[in-house]
């Protein structure tokens with residue numbers, strides 16, 4: 001098509017930003033945009049940003065520096081390049097972005113991106129327009145349906161935001177400010193979207209929320225449903241074989257949700273349950289509102305319900321006031337729990353959060369040393385976990401062509417990438433495979449039988465026996 005505008009979208013940050021980028025792509029596709037993977041070719045560059053740590057936020061400005069050059073070159077040759085900043089930096093900094101980077105034509109927050117097509121037009125006459133409202137209308141109602149293809153190719157796995165925002169206010173975290181108050185989408189809206197995704201070939205859905213297990217949406221019966229109930233309902237959708245959810249808070253692991261882990265074979269035996277720290281003093285200072293032993297007990301309950309469950313977590317080292325002995329408590333907790341994988345970060349002072357202004361900030365070299373020790377432990381746990389897979393039989397969802405032309409790559413129930421011979425099946429198939437080898441971050445497997453192309457949820461085996 002001639003005359004079609006091309007957009008380049010780049011996302012930083014968490015899975016919710018990945019989801020938002022897809023939805024923004026769908027909104028722009030409905031407005032006549034095509035995707036490009038080259039900034040040089042783009043008519044519109046959209047940066048979907050993350051504010052969680054200083055490094056993430058600063059990346060945006062270095063990218064905007066490069067884009068400014070591109071925009072100036074374009075103008076010299078008589079063309080036009082529009083630049084938009086979306087996501088959590090947009091929400092947190094608003095007009096400050098345009099002041100610091102005048103090449104930005106518009107700024108759009110995570111709750112107003114359904115207005116993207118309209119904003120790109122407005123910005124032509126009024127560059128520097130900022131829309132970071134929390135509008136009364138629901139962006140999800142205003143966005144195009146997921147039945148139509150967007151700009152970002154869809155594979156057999158997809159994200160689906162069911163809950164957004166956070167009311168927990170951990171002392172280090174910007175999310176309650178960038179994403180606003182906790183809101184759950186109604187069950188009917190979630191089901192409709194999941195059905196559209198399943199009809200387009202999606203086999204696995206990961207439900208997203210900054211606090212997804214605090215989900216309490218209006219149910220099909222008019223009552224509040226919790227996440228466990230929502231998962232049960234989603235498992236009934238034809239074609240959906242696997243369900244996951246992320247990210248969870250330990251305080252919201254309700255009995256109903258734990259029961260879903262026991263009763264729902266489609267719910268994968270892998271749970272991301274961040275704890276951040278293992279010292280009660282640090283946890284209190286972080287305003288996490290639970291102790292390390294509370295967390296241990298939650299894990300015990302989950303493991304009792306689903307013995308083959310694997311855990312992942314998030315950790316922060318060097319929170320203000322964290323002593324050597326506090327840090328040793330974190331190491332002990334990691335040893336007690338045993339993680340299949342984990343993310344760990346040095347504490348980053350974020351403007352506007354309660355912890356940023358505290359005395360007792362931990363020196364950078366101490367943070368680095370603690371992070372190194374923690375990551376060494378977490379990496380060795382994850383390597384052990386991967387090694388323990390060798391010889392086991394499990395179901396693999398084939399996701400994409402492999403790096404080698406004779407391979408295809410899928411995911412285990414535990415989210416590990418699994419490489420198989422191309423003859424194992426096609427993208428979207430679920431295959432039973434025996435794990436032959438384990439590397440640092442992936443597994444090599446051999447398919448046992450022909451693929452099951454039309455899985456029904458009740459046939460799905462959660463993980464290795």
Ligand code: SAH
Nearest residue numbers: 172173210247274314315345346347348350
């Ligand atoms: N809602 C999730 C976390 C969302 S943010 C939860 O409650 O666990 C993702 C991760 O980023 C957090 O788990 C935390 O480990 C890390 N993080 C958040 N703020 C941070 C900060 N100021 N410095 C370093 N890491 C941070």
Ligand code: SF4
Nearest residue numbers: 166168169170173175
């Ligand atoms: Fe941030 Fe805490 Fe909310 Fe998670 S629970 S998003 S860490 S404030």
Ligand code: F3S
Nearest residue numbers: 013014050051052088
């Ligand atoms: Fe970053 Fe916003 Fe996600 S701050 S981690 S993109 S919610």
